[in-house]
Amino acid sequence: MKTIITFIIVFGILVLVHEFGHFFFAKRAGILVREFAIGMGPKIFSHQGKDGTAYTLRILPVGGYVRMAGAEEDEVELKPGMMLSLMVNEENKVIKINTSKKVQLPNSIPIELLEYDLEKELYIKGYENGDESEEVTYTVDHDANIIEPNGVEVRIAPVDVQFQSAKLSQRMLTNFAGPMNNFILAVILFTVSVFMSGGVTVTNTNRIGDVQPNSVAEKAGLKKDDQILSIDGKKVDDWQGMITLIQENPEKPLAFEVKSGNETKELTVTPEKDANVGKIGVSVPRKDSLTDKLLGGVTETINNSTMIFKTLGSLFTSFNLNKLGGPVMMFQMSSEASKAGIETVIWLMAMLSVNLGIVNLLPIPALDGGKLVLNVLEGVRGKPLSQEKEMIITLVGVGLVMLLMILVTWNDIQRFFF
Known part of the structure; x- marks a missing residue:
């Protein structure tokens, strides 16, 4: 129950903040928002405000949406x-x-x-x-x-309040506002996390931070501030590279080349298996000055964004579904975070917010990034694509996203439950 509540809160806040970005800037542009929904599926609650927007709560806590007048999915x-x-x-x-x-x-x-x-x-x-x-x-x-047939009451959508009637710049800002809000939320949450944890994580280093008592790392002889030069002959340049090699090799003895002070030595470390990935019990190093803490939210957001871009880039060179995660992984991470405490939950929410912002900016039709590409194309051409062509592109994008989500979700189920 604790895990379920944590998952609903984390996912709900991320979606609410993302969709509020679209909602707020659509309103500013004079676009009618017919429905602001949290969740998917049948409605539990619906209330139409004086602004003409139907605010609905739906039964499945796995998403949400803003229905803007004139959008394809808005048809009655x-x-x-x-x-x-x-x-x-x-x-x-x-x-x-x-x-x-x-x-x-x-x-x-x-x-x-x-x-x-x-x-x-x-x-x-x-x-x-x-x-x-x-x-x-x-x-x-x-x-x-x-x-509507499902009982939800919304405003009609005259052409003057439809999405396409707004200026191009306003439509672009409306499309960008969701991811933008996720980045803003990430900065705020990472700042809170930095002050709670005592410092800013440093990921562009091969140095390790604290070593957990009685962990695999401590038993193997690793100490705080040791530098991991290589693992099984593979050079380690940064934290992400080290963690990836460890996670991909659970229960496999690994040869660590370690620099401890002025001494370089070889250690054998066997990552223990946890949720089908390896871990050794070390934490990322931190900077703890007041300046670093005050700027920590921005620093952590940039660090996590860099890690995500590297992971996305690696998909083109060596595609592996294990590098991706869907709702099942989020549920699993929520479970671990709920056990670890509020600090971990805040950090998880910040990290997922960065993920959500970046993924939504990918130039894939149906995502915010794909819509921005169409906006740019309209600016270059001087006119939008025909509704038929835009609908075909969007449907193709929806199909690709749904296929990927099914594959990722099935892979997560296999990883965590079998």
């Missing part, structure tokens, strides 16, 4: 022949359209839909009360609501 499909119920105001303008069988509107007008336009001309035409002898046309209010 109405078809001729559908039965609707309309609520009108004193001026006989439609202020609410009900398409849901789950919701009953008191004093509403039943209508069989013939045609409609909720973007430009704002009207609904149909047969009222089943009378097919006469067509009736209603004007729709600019700020009217529509109740």
